[in-house]
Amino acid sequence: xxxxxxxxxxxxxxxxxxxxxxxxxxxxxxxxxxxxxxxxxxxxxxxxxxxxxxxxxxxxxxxxxxxxxxxxxxxxxxxxxxxxxxxxxxxxxxxxxxxxxxxxxxxxxxxxxxxxxxxxxxxxxxxxxxxxxxxxxxxxxxxxxxxxxxxxxxxxxxxxxxxxxxxxxxxxxxxxxxxxxx
Numbered sequence: 001x002x003x004x005x006x007x008x009x010x011x012x013x014x015x016x017x018x019x020x021x022x023x024x025x026x027x028x029x030x031x032x033x034x035x036x037x038x039x040x041x042x043x044x045x046x047x048x049x050x051x052x053x054x055x056x057x058x059x060x061x062x063x064x065x066x067x068x069x070x071x072x073x074x075x076x077x078x079x080x081x082x083x084x085x086x087x088x089x090x091x092x093x094x095x096x097x098x099x100x101x102x103x104x105x106x107x108x109x110x111x112x113x114x115x116x117x118x119x120x121x122x123x124x125x126x127x128x129x130x131x132x133x134x135x136x137x138x139x140x141x142x143x144x145x146x147x148x149x150x151x152x153x154x155x156x157x158x159x160x161x162x163x164x165x166x167x168x169x170x171x172x173x174x175x176x177x178x179x180x181x182x
Contacts, residue, residue, distance in 0.1 A: 001053050003080070005091065006042040011073060011081040014056055018072040021047055031147070034131070034154050047071055055080055098123075110176045114169050121165035124158045131155045 003011075009032060013024045021043050028038045050056040055077030061070040073081070098120035105113035131154050138148040 001049075003050075003084070004042075004046065005036065006038045007046045007050055007055075008081065008084050009036060009038050010043060010046055010050060010071075011055065011077055011084075014071050014073045015078060015081055018059055018061075018070040020061065020068055020070045023070070034127070035150070050077065096120075110172050114172050117165045117169045117172070121162045121169070124162040124165065128155055128158045128162065131158065 009028060010024055013019055013027055019027065021040065024043055024047075025038070025040055028043075032038070047056065051058055051071070053076075055074055056071040057074055058069040058071055061068045098116055101116050102113060102120075105116065131151060134151055135148075135155075138151050141148065
């Protein structure tokens with residue numbers, strides 16, 4: 001059975017502790033979402049597939065009338081996750097709507113493209129602020145230096161991206177001024 005990237009996100013999340021689909025989504029939203037998102041529409045079908053494949057097992061965690069299943073990784077699931085972790089990364093996809101809009105911005109006036117760049121820059125700077133707020137929680141954890149490494153990659157990437165937006169805005173402004181003076 002070939003597993004999706006979302007399946008590996010789930011295996012990674014339940015390898016740390018048993019979690020429900022809802023809990024997996026909450027942890028994703030506070031961690032991997034910044035570089036690899038997963039929706040409820042992906043998580044629940046994948047949990048079913050992983051369970052049927054014997055890579056996770058459901059544990060009844062119902063409270064009162066509220067039915068709830070938490071999933072724990074099995075020995076086979078842990079082996080599958082380790083095998084995947086040992087393989088070189090295959091996906092380098094980046095989804096950035098602002099870049100997509102910029103790609104087609106020749107249909108607009110340069111001032112409108114500049115607004116797209118400014119919005120992208122604002123978003124990246126806000127993201128840097130949010131990521132920096134997480135840093136103290138991840139520092140000083142000698143048992144897991146990797147989440148801090150990934151967090152810092154996110155901070156540095158978003159700082160670079162914000163700077164790039166500013167450079168491209170300057171380039172467009174200078175280009176517009178040159179066209180006017182010609």
